[in-house]
Amino acid sequence: MGTAQPPPNLRYLSVADLIASAGGSPWDVNASLQRGEPDQVAELGQAFHDAGLCTSQASEDFQAARLRFLASWDRETGQHPIDDSAEVRHAAGRMGVQLSQLADVGTELEELAAALAETQRLTNPQVGGLNAVLMGLDASLGIALSNRSARAVVDRLRESARTATRQTLESVTALRDGYSATLTAAMTHMRALDGYSPDVLQGVDGDGGVPEADQARLATDRYADTQRAADQALVDAGGPMTPAKQDAMNRLRDYVTSTNEAAPADARRLAAERLEDFNTVRQGQPSVTDPILGTSSYDRANQRLEWQRRLEQGIPSMGIADRSADQVTALLDDAEQQAKVLATQRTVKALEQQGMSPAGAMAAVDHLSQGMTWEELATFTNKASGGLGDGLEQATRAESFGRHVLDASNPADVEVLERLGKRLGAVGYVLDAGLALNAIENGAPVGETLAKTGGGIGGGMLGGFGLGALGGSYLGPGGALVLGVVGSIGGGIAGEEGVEKVYQWATG
């Protein structure tokens, strides 16, 4: 982890004013990058490389990336070491990554480490330079004020400070964005080509996330602050054992485990994960949406808790035996990683089968996985599949106004987009209807399910077409694509909710 330069102590200039006028804080952007630990990424890359079967080309690529990393890395060892050998065993074992792919993952990780180290090395001096300039201007301002200099002189000094801050922000943001694109591309490549989902990098890859160890501590603290006393009171109250009391006992057990420094690291981490799932559900609000699987953190935590309960008890009718809490949590973690890998691989393959070039398909997935547009397309379910289809349909329709944006890409890909847009939209909506009919067959309430689904489909079509047409009118194909998808997904969600409320109001 690098040492980020904080804002300087200024007497006459206000850091808050400089940040407000620049539209952001260059110190924060730099700090989030410097929290990344490229040495940990590089060590993991080395471990994968050593465990894999290398061709001479793979070895050359790895060595080239290693040299790039070493040329930019001059810091101490990071604070969040990754258990490299355990992660390699996990990838080769439960994730089923092949030996030849292990080497490729190693090269990808090494290149990622090099890119992060290079970016860190570039941004830190820029912020340091800004600090020096600001301190100089602050001193000049002090002199000007004590000399009762003209107002214009004072204003010019203040404006110079604002300009320097803004320019530095633009520069470090551009570097951060460049690294983010590299990171997303590497993640997509590893999932799509190598079958490995590098979730272990969270918090050390410099994208602003919280490291796993810190996340565990935060989860434990949050539980202690908000629920532990109530759980203890429920357990101490006596009386017969109820499901709520059993859950409370389990959480207290997890709290003890996660705060026991003598406990095995895996047990502490898994216990903290269960507490964090509980915290998220208790908070009750959807927050961050996973860009790949498309589920909100609330839904994800809710489903994990439900599966945790069911699998701990076992499902005899399906031949599933009961398991320990830690075994179930580890199983859920693996399933999630594999779901990300499968979603990425299937989406890339689906785009290729539609005739896109492999590079075009990979780039599309890269691009879409940074936003929200492809999320449920990847799982071949409902709204986003329709949404993406509508967006593509709008994009290609707007093409008739001028081929500004799509002209730049491969013409064959443009043609595929047009065909795909028409088909995907229909498939998405029909799938939506099909899922509803399947749900009804399996016991879901008829009226409410039909009403909600109809509302979602109708709202998606209205929003997708309307917003896409307006976007296309102004912004060309790119605007039509983005706004068409946004309109379709937003209209779908709002339509489903609105019609559900009408249904509940009408049926009392």
Added chain:
Amino acid sequence: MGHGVISAAQWAAVHPPVWSKALLYSGFAVWVIGGIALVRAKDLSAQRRAYWIGFLGGGALAAVALAFRGWVATAGAAALVAFTVVGYAYFFTSYLKVGGRVFTLSERRRTGTASGAYGDLTAPKMWWIIVGIAAIGAANTALGPWTWKSTLAVVLTAVMTAAGGFDDGRRRATVVRGQYVQAALVILASVPMWGIPVAAYLLAFVAGRMRPPPSSGRHDATARGATGVPHPPPDGAGER
């Protein structure tokens, strides 16, 4: 919880009859076959046949499969499938053809050029779409607690009215392109939304007026429709 795996697990306790499952999956299979035929179809007539036979045929089987849950379920399922398939055809394709006439929302598909007031849409159609979105927004806000989804509905409505207003202002067109019936409905629907969509329209309209009007070229077609009167050629002229 929608259609998540947990819901599926909960519903697994219900055991529909075997014939129902067979019919439902047959219906889905027909959808898949229809979808494949649609992708492979070379010309519009073949696409149209694959679309209607595949999706309505499969939907009919799936609807009959739900008969064990009562006639309401069957009728409702048939209505949902019809709504989806007809709606999609009207919104996004040229497949809806009745008596030799093609019904489609898109001016480009109908006429061969984007001759609508709002690019690909005529003014009446665009404003009916906005009425639909505003109705969803009104239902979200008037009939229950205000949630993030309600906020999303209001934002979506306001973005639509603002985009329309900006376009009207910039092209020096009349307010709402003369679509006063739809505008009255939008105003009514905006009441539970604190009037935000109406305010968004007006502000954007004024902002659009302060911008220079668009030059000719890419927006020629849309500029022609600025009076709210599009120029429809014979039906089906642009059918592809």
